[in-house]
Amino acid sequence: MLAESVKSFAKEQLAPKIEHLDEIEGFNDAAFRKLGDLGLLGITVAEEDGGAGMGAVAATIAMEEMAAVDASTTLSYLAHSILCVNQIGRNGSKEQKQKYLPKLISGEHIGGMGMSEPGAGSDALGMLTRAEKQANGAYKINGSKTWITNGPNGDIFYCYAKTGPTKKDLSTFIIEKDMVGFSKGKKFKKMGMRASPTGELWFTDVMVPEANRVGEENSSVKSMMRNLDIERITIAGLSLGIARNCIEVATQYSKERKQFGKHIGAFQQVQERLTEAAAWYEACRAITYQAAKTWDLGLMQGKEASMMAAKAKLQAAQMATQVGLDAIQILGGYGYTREFPVERQMRDAKLIEIGAGTNEVLRLVIARQMLGEIADELK
Amino acid sequence: MFVLTEEQLAVKEAAREFAQSELKPGVIARDSKMEYPKEQVRKMAELGFLGMMVKPENGGGGMDTLSYVLAMEEISKVDNSCSVIMSVNNSLVCWGLEKFGTADQKAKYLSKLATGEWIGAFCLSEPEAGSDATSQRTTAVDMGDHYVLNGTKNWITNGGTSKLHIVIAQTNPEKKHRGINAFLVETSWDGVVIGGKEDKLGIRSSDTHTIMYTDVKVPKENRIGEDGFGFKFAMQVLSGGRIGIAAQALGIAAGALELAVAYSKEREAFGKPISQHQAIAFKLADMATDIEAARLMVYRAAWMKDQGLNFDSASAMAKLMASSVAMKHTVEAVQIHGGYGFVKEYHVERLMRDAKITQIYEGTSEVQKIVISRGVLNGELYIPMPIETNTH
Ligand SMILES: Cc1cc2nc3c(=O)[nH]c(=O)nc-3n(C[C@H](O)[C@H](O)[C@H](O)COP(=O)(O)OP(=O)(O)OC[C@H]3O[C@@H](n4cnc5c(N)ncnc54)[C@H](O)[C@@H]3O)c2cc1C
Numbered sequence: 001m002l003a004e005s006v007k008s009f010a011k012e013q014l015a016p017k018i019e020h021l022d023e024i025e026g027f028n029d030a031a032f033r034k035l036g037d038l039g040l041l042g043i044t045v046a047e048e049d050g051g052a053g054m055g056a057v058a059a060t061i062a063m064e065e066m067a068a069v070d071a072s073t074t075l076s077y078l079a080h081s082i083l084c085v086n087q088i089g090r091n092g093s094k095e096q097k098q099k100y101l102p103k104l105i106s107g108e109h110i111g112g113m114g115m116s117e118p119g120a121g122s123d124a125l126g127m128l129t130r131a132e133k134q135a136n137g138a139y140k141i142n143g144s145k146t147w148i149t150n151g152p153n154g155d156i157f158y159c160y161a162k163t164g165p166t167k168k169d170l171s172t173f174i175i176e177k178d179m180v181g182f183s184k185g186k187k188f189k190k191m192g193m194r195a196s197p198t199g200e201l202w203f204t205d206v207m208v209p210e211a212n213r214v215g216e217e218n219s220s221v222k223s224m225m226r227n228l229d230i231e232r233i234t235i236a237g238l239s240l241g242i243a244r245n246c247i248e249v250a251t252q253y254s255k256e257r258k259q260f261g262k263h264i265g266a267f268q269q270v271q272e273r274l275t276e277a278a279a280w281y282e283a284c285r286a287i288t289y290q291a292a293k294t295w296d297l298g299l300m301q302g303k304e305a306s307m308m309a310a311k312a313k314l315q316a317a318q319m320a321t322q323v324g325l326d327a328i329q330i331l332g333g334y335g336y337t338r339e340f341p342v343e344r345q346m347r348d349a350k351l352i353e354i355g356a357g358t359n360e361v362l363r364l365v366i367a368r369q370m371l372g373e374i375a376d377e378l379k
Numbered sequence: 380m381f382v383l384t385e386e387q388l389a390v391k392e393a394a395r396e397f398a399q400s401e402l403k404p405g406v407i408a409r410d411s412k413m414e415y416p417k418e419q420v421r422k423m424a425e426l427g428f429l430g431m432m433v434k435p436e437n438g439g440g441g442m443d444t445l446s447y448v449l450a451m452e453e454i455s456k457v458d459n460s461c462s463v464i465m466s467v468n469n470s471l472v473c474w475g476l477e478k479f480g481t482a483d484q485k486a487k488y489l490s491k492l493a494t495g496e497w498i499g500a501f502c503l504s505e506p507e508a509g510s511d512a513t514s515q516r517t518t519a520v521d522m523g524d525h526y527v528l529n530g531t532k533n534w535i536t537n538g539g540t541s542k543l544h545i546v547i548a549q550t551n552p553e554k555k556h557r558g559i560n561a562f563l564v565e566t567s568w569d570g571v572v573i574g575g576k577e578d579k580l581g582i583r584s585s586d587t588h589t590i591m592y593t594d595v596k597v598p599k600e601n602r603i604g605e606d607g608f609g610f611k612f613a614m615q616v617l618s619g620g621r622i623g624i625a626a627q628a629l630g631i632a633a634g635a636l637e638l639a640v641a642y643s644k645e646r647e648a649f650g651k652p653i654s655q656h657q658a659i660a661f662k663l664a665d666m667a668t669d670i671e672a673a674r675l676m677v678y679r680a681a682w683m684k685d686q687g688l689n690f691d692s693a694s695a696m697a698k699l700m701a702s703s704v705a706m707k708h709t710v711e712a713v714q715i716h717g718g719y720g721f722v723k724e725y726h727v728e729r730l731m732r733d734a735k736i737t738q739i740y741e742g743t744s745e746v747q748k749i750v751i752s753r754g755v756l757n758g759e760l761y762i763p764m765p766i767e768t769n770t771h
C-alpha cells in the first residue's frame with residue numbers, strides 16, 4: 001500500500017535527519033531524490049509519460065504520511081510533484097514532456113513553480129514579470145519571483161509571466177536554471193518549513209525559446225487556477241499529517257506524564273484539548289479526502305471544485321496550527337523545547353494558513369461561489 | 380483608576396526608547412543564535428530595570444508595580460528574552476527577598492540583585508515537579524547549623540548567568556508541602572553545577588538550564604522565613620510574578636498589533652492597502668479590543684498588589700487572559716503579514732513563538748484556572764474598589 005511505503009520511507013529516510021536540518025535550514029537532498037525510486041515524484045503524471053498515473057487521493061495520502069514526520073520535505077515534494085511536474089504533465093506538449101519529465105520523475109532534477117512576486121502574493125494576477133516576444137519567436141523575460149519553494153535548490157521552474165496588456169494575459173514558461181540571465185536571489189530565513197529551501201528567482205533579459213512556452217500565449221490563467229485546486233487539496237493532506245502526529249505525541253505523553261499523582265490525561269482540560277483536536281482532525285480528514293476523490297472522479301468542475309478545495313484547506317490549515325499549539329500546551333515546558341517534535345510541527349503548520357492561498361483568500365473563493373457578485377460589492 | 384502619573388509615563392517612555400533603539404537592532408540575530416543578551420542586560424541594569432520595585436535604600440528604583448508593568452510591556456514588544464530575565468530578577472527574586480527576607484539577607488544580597496551586579500534565578504521546577512510544585516524531590520537536610528542540599532532543578536531561567544539562586548527544597552517530607560523551605564544559594568558554592576541549556580521554540584536568547592545541587596552546604600541564615608515556609612513563599616512570589624508574565628504577554632500582543640497596523644497600511648493587494656479589506660481591518664479591531672481588555676486586567680492586578688489587596692485571583696486572571704490574547708493575536712499578526720510574516724526579518728514570527736511560553740511558565744493556563752476556580756468557588760468574585768467609591 002502507498003500509505004505503508006511512504007510511512008516506512010519517512011521513518012527511515014526523513015525522521016533521522018529532520019531535527020538537524022530544521023536547525024540549520026538544510027535540505028534532505030538524498031532522501032528527496034530517493035522519492036524518485038519510489039515512483040512518487042511524478043505521482044499524478046500519466047503512466048505513458050513515465051508517471052505513476054495516480055491522482056489527488058494518492059498524492060494526499062503521500063503528503064499526509066510524509067508530513068507526519070517531516071513537513072519541510074513534504075512541502076518541497078508538493079512544489080516539485082504538484083506545482084511543477086503535475087502541470088507539465090497536464091499542460092505540456094509532447095516534446096516538453098519528453099524533454100523534462102524523465103529527469104524530474106527520476107529525481108535527477110528538482111522542480112518548482114514561480115507565481116508569487118514581491119508585490120503580488122494573494123493578488124497573483126498583479127504580477128509584473130513580463131515576457132516580450134522577439135522576432136525569432138523566442139521570449140525575453142524580465143522580472144522577479146519570490147517565495148519560491150525549491151528556488152535555491154531547483155533545476156526546472158514552471159513560471160508565469162505577463163505577455164499582454166491586461167491582468168489576464170498570462171503565459172507559462174519552463175525555465176532551466178542555467179539559462180542566461182536567470183539567477184537566484186536570496187534564500188529566506190523562516191520560522192518553520194526550515195528544511196524546505198525558499199528563495200527568489202531573478203530574470204534579466206532571459207531568452208526563452210518558444211518551445212518552452214506551455215500552451216497558447218495569454219491563456220494560462222485557467223490552468224494556473226485549476227492547479228491551485230489540486231495544490232490546496234494535497235497541501236491540506238500536509239496539514240493532516242502534522243496534526244495527526246501532534247495528536248499522537250500528545251496522547252502518548254498524556255498517558256505517561258504524571259502530576260499531582262495522576263496521569264495528566266486524567267485532567268479534563270487535557271482531555272478537552274485532545275478530544276477537540278481528534279474530532280477536528282477527523283472532520284478535516286473527511287473533507288480533504290472527499291475533495292480529493294471528487295477531483296479524481298472529475299465530479300466537480302470549475303468553481304465548484306475550487307470551493308471544495310478551498311474549504312478543505314481552510315479548515316485543515318487552521319486545525320493544524322491550533323492542534324500544534326495545543327500539543328505544546330499539553331506537553332508543558334517539554335513541549336516548548338526541541339526535545340519533542342511538536343514545537344517544530346507547530347512552526348511548520350502555520351505556513352499552510354498562508355501559502356497556496358491565505359485563509360482570507362480562501363474565504364473569498366468560497367464566498368464568491370456562495371454569494372456570487374455580492375461577495376465583491378465592497379471591492 | 381489608571382491615569383498614569385508623570386513618573387509612570389516617564390518610565391514607559393524610557394523603556395520604549397530603550398527597547399526600540401537598543402534591543403530591536405540585534406534581536407533577530409540573538410534569537411537565531413540563542414545568544415545571551417549580555418550587553419543588553421548590562422544596560423538594563425544601568426537604566427534601573429532590574430530592581431524597579433526594590434526600595435531605594437536597598438539599591439532599587441522604589442517604583443510601584445504598575446511602573447514595572449509598563450516597562451515590561453514596552454520591552455516585551457521587542458525582546459522577550461530580555462523581558463523574562465528582567466521579570467525573574469524583579470518579581471521573583473528581588474520582590475521575594477525584599478518581602479520575606481531578613482535584614483541581614485537583604486543587606487547581603489538585595490542591592491547586588493537590584494542593581495543588576497548579580498542576576499538572580501528562581502529554582503522551583505523539577506523534572507517531575509512542574510504544575511505540581513508540592514512534589515519536590517530536592518532535599519535540604521537540617522544539620523543543625525546548616526542545611527545540605529541535594530537535587531536537580533530544571534527549566535531555570537537565568538540558569539547560566541545567575542550568581543544567586545532561590546532554591547525550593549523539601550526538608551520534612553512527612554509534613555508534605557509544609558516541610559518545604561526556600562534558600563538563598565550562591566552559585567559559587569561547592570556542589571552547584573550548571574547543566575545543559577535548553578533549545579527552545581521562543582525566548583531563545585534567555586538561558587534556560589538544568590541545575591544540579593550535590594551536597595551543597597547552605598548556612599542556616601540563608602533560609603527564607605520560618606522552617607516550613609518555603610511552599611507558601613513560592614506560591615506568594617509566583618502570584619506576584621504572574622503580573623510580570625502577564626505584562627510580558629500584554630507587550631507581546633501589543634507589539635504584534637503595532638507591527639500589524641504599520642504593515643497593513645503599507646502592503647497593497649488587489650489595488651488597495653490590505654488594511655482596507657474588512658478581513659484585515661476587523662482582525663485589527665479584534666486584536667485592539669482584546670488587548671485593551673487584557674491591559675486593564677494586568678494594570679488592575681498591579682494596582683491591587685500596590686494597594687495591599689489580595690491579588691491572587693486578579694493576577695491569575697490577568698495572566699490567563701493576557702497570555703491567551705498574546706497567543707491568538709500573534710498568530711493573526713503573522714497571518715496579516717502573509718508570506719512576509721513567516722520569515723524572520725519581520726519580527727512577528729518571533730513574537731508568535733515567544734507568546735506560547737506565557738501560557739506555560741509561572742503556572743500553565745490550566746493551573747491559572749485551578750487558582751481562579753478555587754477563588755470563584757470560595758466566593759471571591761467581589762471586585763475590590765477604592766474605599767471612596769465603594770458603595771457596597
Ligand atoms: C514558505 C513559503 C513557500 C512558498 N512557496 C511558493 C511557491 O513555491 N511558489 C509561489 O508562487 N509562491 C509561493 N509562496 C507564496 C505564497 O503563495 C504567498 O505568500 C501567499 O500567496 C500570500 O501572498 P503574500 O505573502 O504576498 O501576502 P499578501 O497577499 O500581501 O497578503 C497579506 C495579508 O492580506 C490578506 N489579504 C490579501 N488580499 C486580501 C483580500 N482581498 N481580502 C482580505 N484579505 C486579503 C492576506 O490574506 C494576508 O493576510 C510561498 C510562501 C511561503 C511563505
Ligand SMILES: Cc1cc2nc3c(=O)[nH]c(=O)nc-3n(C[C@H](O)[C@H](O)[C@H](O)COP(=O)(O)OP(=O)(O)OC[C@H]3O[C@@H](n4cnc5c(N)ncnc54)[C@H](O)[C@@H]3O)c2cc1C
Pocket residue numbers: 257258259260264267268269270329330331332333334336467500501502503504506507508509510511533534535536537579582587736739740741742743744745746749
Ligand atoms: C522557557 C522556560 C523557562 C522556565 N523558567 C523557570 C524558572 O526560572 N524557574 C522555575 O522554577 N521554573 C521555570 N520553568 C518551568 C515552568 O514553570 C514549568 O514548565 C511549568 O510550571 C509547567 O510544568 P511542566 O512543564 O512540568 O508541565 P506539566 O506540569 O507536566 O503539565 C503538562 C500539562 O498538564 C497540564 N496539567 C497539569 N496539572 C493539571 C491539572 N491539575 N489540571 C489540568 N491540567 C493540568 C498542564 O497545564 C500542561 O498542559 C520554565 C519553563 C520554561 C519552558
